[in-house]
Amino acid sequence: MHPSYLGVFLTFARNSLIRDMTFRTNFLIEVVSSMSWMIMNLGFYTLVYQFTPDIEGWGKYEFFVFIATTMFVNSLVQAFFMPNAQELSELVRTGGLDFALLKPIDTQFLVSLRRVNWSSLGNFFVALVLLVYALPRIENFQLFWWQILLYPFYVLMGVLILYSIMITLAATSIWLGRNQSLYDFWFYITNFSRYPMEIYRGSYGEPLRNAFTFVIPILVVINVPAKILAKPFNSQGGGMAADWRFLALFTLFATAASLIFSRWIFKKALGSYRSASS
Amino acid sequence: MVARVQTWWTILKICLEERLVYRGDFALGTLMRFLPIVTQIFLWTAVFASAAGNTIEGYTSETIIAYYLLTMLGRAFSSMPGLASGIAKQVREGEIKKFLIQPIDLLGYLLLARIAHKLVYYTVAAGPFALVFYLCGDYFPPFPGMQVFTAFIISLLLGFALGFFLEASMGLVAFWFLEVTSLLFVYMLFNFFCSGHMFPLDFLPEPYFTLVNFLPLKYLAYYPAAIYLGKVPPEELWQGLLIETGWVVFFIILSRYLMNAGYNRYSGFGG
Numbered sequence: 247m248h249p250s251y252l253g254v255f256l257t258f259a260r261n262s263l264i265r266d267m268t269f270r271t272n273f274l275i276e277v278v279s280s281m282s283w284m285i286m287n288l289g290f291y292t293l294v295y296q297f298t299p300d301i302e303g304w305g306k307y308e309f310f311v312f313i314a315t316t317m318f319v320n321s322l323v324q325a326f327f328m329p330n331a332q333e334l335s336e337l338v339r340t341g342g343l344d345f346a347l348l349k350p351i352d353t354q355f356l357v358s359l360r361r362v363n364w365s366s367l368g369n370f371f372v373a374l375v376l377l378v379y380a381l382p383r384i385e386n387f388q389l390f391w392w393q394i395l396l397y398p399f400y401v402l403m404g405v406l407i408l409y410s411i412m413i414t415l416a417a418t419s420i421w422l423g424r425n426q427s428l429y430d431f432w433f434y435i436t437n438f439s440r441y442p443m444e445i446y447r448g449s450y451g452e453p454l455r456n457a458f459t460f461v462i463p464i465l466v467v468i469n470v471p472a473k474i475l476a477k478p479f480n481s482q483g484g485g486m487a488a489d490w491r492f493l494a495l496f497t498l499f500a501t502a503a504s505l506i507f508s509r510w511i512f513k514k515a516l517g518s519y520r521s522a523s524s
Numbered sequence: 525m526v527a528r529v530q531t532w533w534t535i536l537k538i539c540l541e542e543r544l545v546y547r548g549d550f551a552l553g554t555l556m557r558f559l560p561i562v563t564q565i566f567l568w569t570a571v572f573a574s575a576a577g578n579t580i581e582g583y584t585s586e587t588i589i590a591y592y593l594l595t596m597l598g599r600a601f602s603s604m605p606g607l608a609s610g611i612a613k614q615v616r617e618g619e620i621k622k623f624l625i626q627p628i629d630l631l632g633y634l635l636l637a638r639i640a641h642k643l644v645y646y647t648v649a650a651g652p653f654a655l656v657f658y659l660c661g662d663y664f665p666p667f668p669g670m671q672v673f674t675a676f677i678i679s680l681l682l683g684f685a686l687g688f689f690l691e692a693s694m695g696l697v698a699f700w701f702l703e704v705t706s707l708l709f710v711y712m713l714f715n716f717f718c719s720g721h722m723f724p725l726d727f728l729p730e731p732y733f734t735l736v737n738f739l740p741l742k743y744l745a746y747y748p749a750a751i752y753l754g755k756v757p758p759e760e761l762w763q764g765l766l767i768e769t770g771w772v773v774f775f776i777i778l779s780r781y782l783m784n785a786g787y788n789r790y791s792g793f794g795g
Binding site for chain 2: 272275279282283286289290293294296297298299300301302430431434437438440441444445446447448451454
């Protein structure tokens with residue numbers, strides 16, 4: 247008999263919420279501090295846009311939509327997967343993974359979704375506000391029904407790609423025993439995804455862009471949904487690889503491939519797990 | 525006196541050896557820390573490509589990259605990872621008691637440990653730093669002359685002292701609040717924005733620029749880079765360093781005061 251995955255997940259989510267609500271002040275502080283981080287980021291770009299009308303074709307409010315997309319994707323990843331991936335390397339080190347393996351449920355599901363960090367969802371609402379603020383201020387802005395459908399869909403695809411990369415990285419801690427610089431690495435890799443892909447040009451930029459689009463697909467994570475919403479028609483420069491229609495198709499493939507690849511890595515890593523004597 | 529120097533020397537030596545254990549991880553970590561610079565280069569190239577003039581507030585598309593690289597150097601001196609949170613943890617978990625019993629001064633010990641940490645860091649990081657600065661050589665203006673260079677080195681060293689005593693003071697607040705994580709986070713955010721780590725402070729519109737100019741945070745990243753890039757007029761150079769010294773003295777006194785006041789407040793239970 248199979249356990250109800252949805253039921254188990256809802257229980258996890260509820261338990262995490264109860265736990266978060268036990269320390270309410272701490273919860274509030276976490277929400278506020280991650281918000282202030284994003285507000286500083288916005289301040290930085292407001293400053294930059296005082297000196298320039300656009301960055302590689304991204305006007306100020308189009309870029310704000312880009313930032314809002316970054317916030318949507320990151321807050322979802324941080325809420326659902328980040329604390330769990332972090333814990334996985336700790337579970338491996340202490341041998342606590344034994345208990346996860348014994349449970350009659352898929353191990354990847356269990357270790358990926360055990361905790362929900364509700365406070366990270368604070369930024370999700372900031373992103374909504376930012377989106378509502380920025381969208382009508384884009385020049386000649388029109389909203390089509392397919393944009394409203396595709397945008398959340400591709401935000402979700404982005405979350406899944408990032409999840410795959412994260413769980414792949416976390417799974418390496420099974421081989422390495424412990425992976426301290428995991429989060430540094432994560433930070434530096436995803437750092438590339440936080441900018442419009444058009445800025446990577448020139449003899450160094452092109453290969454970099456291609457590598458981060460087609461080898462490790464982190465550039466499509468935010469660029470594709472942001473383009474769908476903010477600039478669905480004008481795709482100047484960069485040729486075919488910057489056309490969102492092509493990229494959107496590719497993203498479907500990339501998401502499926504990353505999920506399958508990360509699943510394969512995870513299983514392979516589990517196969518060589520040797521329990522720490524506890 | 526001799527015995528005392530010997531004690532300090534032993535502590536320094538032990539800390540040095542402790543630090544050298546993880547040198548491989550260290551070197552790799554340092555090299556990775558330059559990765560964000562890559563995106564910064566692309567971002568600013570794009571900004572300058574569509575900006576109205578060739579310069580933004582006196583920065584060209586080259587000097588802005590030099591600025592970011594120089595602030596990284598400045599931060600290599602002034603940033604104190606784990607110092608404040610380490611002190612707070614020692615207070616919370618009662619480990620601080622050993623400094624009450626042993627004839628070692630808490631701040632003195634931490635300073636030595638930090639110097640050892642930094643010395644190891646510089647020897648290991650010199651390679652990656654030299655490599656990146658060599659690769660990015662074209663972004664730098666010509667050598668600014670001995671006087672400015674001396675001032676630059678002094679500002680780096682003062683930056684270390686300021687960073688240490690400022691952060692130690694933050695950590696010592698734990699004697700009153702125990703849990704200072706959120707305070708430290710706010711400080712970190714503020715520091716990132718106001719020290720010039722995120723962007724050159726010259727970009728700030730008035731009155732914010734004047735306001736930030738009065739804060740000690742600018743000495744942690746902005747000031748050394750500004751000196752090297754000739755943003756500080758020669759007649760204000762030594763005056764600026766003097767003010768920085770003033771801030772260092774202020775935070776030395778503040779941290780001493782907080783430590784002693786904290787000791788008086790502290791009550792350790794259990795063992």
